[in-house]
Amino acid sequence: xxxxxxxxxxxxxxxxxxxxxxxxxxxxxxxxxxxxxxxxxxxxxxxxxxxxxxxxxxxxxxxxxxxxxxxxxxxxxxxxxxxxxxxxxxxxxxxxxxxxxxxxxxxxxxxxxxxxxxxxxxxxxxxxxxxxxxxxxxxxxxxxxxxxxxxxxxxxxxxxx
Amino acid sequence: xxxxxxxxxxxxxxxxxxxxxxxxxxxxxxxxxxxxxxxxxxxxxxxxxxxxxxxxxxxxxxxxxxxxxxxxxxxxxxxxxxxxxxxxxxxxxxxxxxxxxxxxxxxxxxxxxxxxxxxxxxxxxxxxxxxxxxxxxxxxxxxxxxxxxxxxxxxxxxxxxxxxxxxxxxxxxxxxxxxxxxxxxxxxxxxxxxxxxxxxxxxxxxxxxxxxxxxxxxxxxxxxxxxxxxxxxxxxxxxxxxxxxxxxxxxxxxxxxxxxxxxxxxxxxx
Numbered sequence: 267x268x269x270x271x272x273x274x275x276x277x278x279x280x281x282x283x284x285x286x287x288x289x290x291x292x293x294x295x296x297x298x299x300x301x302x303x304x305x306x307x308x309x310x311x312x313x314x315x316x317x318x319x320x321x322x323x324x325x326x327x328x329x330x331x332x333x334x335x336x337x338x339x340x341x342x343x344x345x346x347x348x349x350x351x352x353x354x355x356x357x358x359x360x361x362x363x364x365x366x367x368x369x370x371x372x373x374x375x376x377x378x379x380x381x382x383x384x385x386x387x388x389x390x391x392x393x394x395x396x397x398x399x400x401x402x403x404x405x406x407x408x409x410x411x412x413x414x415x416x417x418x419x420x421x422x423x424x425x426x427x
Numbered sequence: 428x429x430x431x432x433x434x435x436x437x438x439x440x441x442x443x444x445x446x447x448x449x450x451x452x453x454x455x456x457x458x459x460x461x462x463x464x465x466x467x468x469x470x471x472x473x474x475x476x477x478x479x480x481x482x483x484x485x486x487x488x489x490x491x492x493x494x495x496x497x498x499x500x501x502x503x504x505x506x507x508x509x510x511x512x513x514x515x516x517x518x519x520x521x522x523x524x525x526x527x528x529x530x531x532x533x534x535x536x537x538x539x540x541x542x543x544x545x546x547x548x549x550x551x552x553x554x555x556x557x558x559x560x561x562x563x564x565x566x567x568x569x570x571x572x573x574x575x576x577x578x579x580x581x582x583x584x585x586x587x588x589x590x591x592x593x594x595x596x597x598x599x600x601x602x603x604x605x606x607x608x609x610x611x612x613x614x615x616x617x618x619x620x621x622x623x624x625x626x627x628x629x630x631x632x633x634x635x636x637x638x639x640x641x642x643x644x645x646x647x648x649x650x651x652x653x654x655x656x657x658x659x660x661x662x663x664x665x666x667x668x669x670x671x672x673x674x675x676x677x678x679x680x681x682x683x684x685x686x687x688x689x690x691x692x693x694x695x696x697x
């Protein structure tokens with residue numbers, strides 16, 4: 267099997283890795299680099315647990331061919347906390363009990379981050395649409411939606427440069 | 428996973444390789460092919476990519492619209508000239524899928540997917556194949572898409588519909604996002620308030636999106652009101668044998684199709 271060199275930025279840091287033919291980005295992040303924040307849920311693009319941002323836009327890392335990431339900027343939940351503190355989104359999720367088992371949470375956070383970066387003052391419908399590709403089997407979604415709206419109030423969207 | 432990945436500068440080069448290799452698959456956004464790779468699908472052993480900029484272009488000249496096969500649903504949603512396709516593009520997956528899924532990939536999506544393809548079918552779209560820039564009606568591509576050699580689609584060409592003539596409805600059990608149990612696209616151009624040249628397409632009602640000639644004929648020359656569409660609604664499932672799947676039975680699809688067709692047609696009248 268061929269190994270191919272790929273360089274990209276992960277949460278602002280340069281990464282250079284060798285990836286296998288056909289290897290998906292999620293696998294490279296988790297096994298190759300050790301960023302365990304994106305989760306492997308379905309491997310089919312159905313659950314959204316593996317959502318990461320590629321150049322600021324949400325992508326399902328299980329369906330991204332890793333070798334196509336040359337020169338891209340990838341953001342994961344592992345890079346949300348900064349300056350010794352959590353992102354307002356993470357705070358809002360904690361305060362609003364928006365996680366139960368927590369498996370969907372990294373994907374929810376990144377889907378929400380993409381929304382708030384683009385639209386710092388979303389409506390409830392905007393939030394529902396933004397997380398419509400992310401499945402949660404615990405919370406019934408309401409605490410998650412409320413937490414994202416709360417994070418918007420806390421200025422999560424304005425925090426990203 | 429033992430697949431090899433080959434990247435080409437042009438779609439034509441990829442098409443050439445694909446035509447000689449039954450174990451190869453051309454990949455657009457990856458939402459189908461990577462799923463198969465992850466599942467360990469053994470029916471193919473190599474994945475072909477193309478960097479061809481033509482794949483990612485949208486060209487609008489007057490009413491003629493050419494959409495590259497590598498254009499994503501998100502790009503359609505970001506393009507003001509493609510507003511008539513926004514409802515169809517937005518019906519595909521969530522935001523992350525829409526950032527990845529391409530127009531070309533949707534033409535090859537298996538049942539019950541292919542919502543954008545259903546819209547394009549009702550718009551009488553033609554496809555340009557990467558091999559020799561050959562033109563083909565979308566209906567023909569959908570019919571023959573599993574045949575060898577597999578084609579690589581370069582772009583989709585269509586004529587912008589009359590203002591207000593195009594309607595799209597996806598029926599799902601889950602809101603806001605669910606897999607289609609029925610998708611209907613209707614292009615209903617009118618002359619002197621009479622329908623002329625109606626195009627109706629269903630998604631999820633056959634193995635691929637299909638036109639519904641019985642409904643189209645029943646609409647010809649009619650007005651878009653309850654009396655005018657009665658015959659078309661009665662013919663809603665003539666010649667259609669929907670599949671049964673985990674989403675809905677064939678019987679259920681046939682039962683609800685006239686209801687949703689009527690709603691769509693009357694929505695067009697409002």
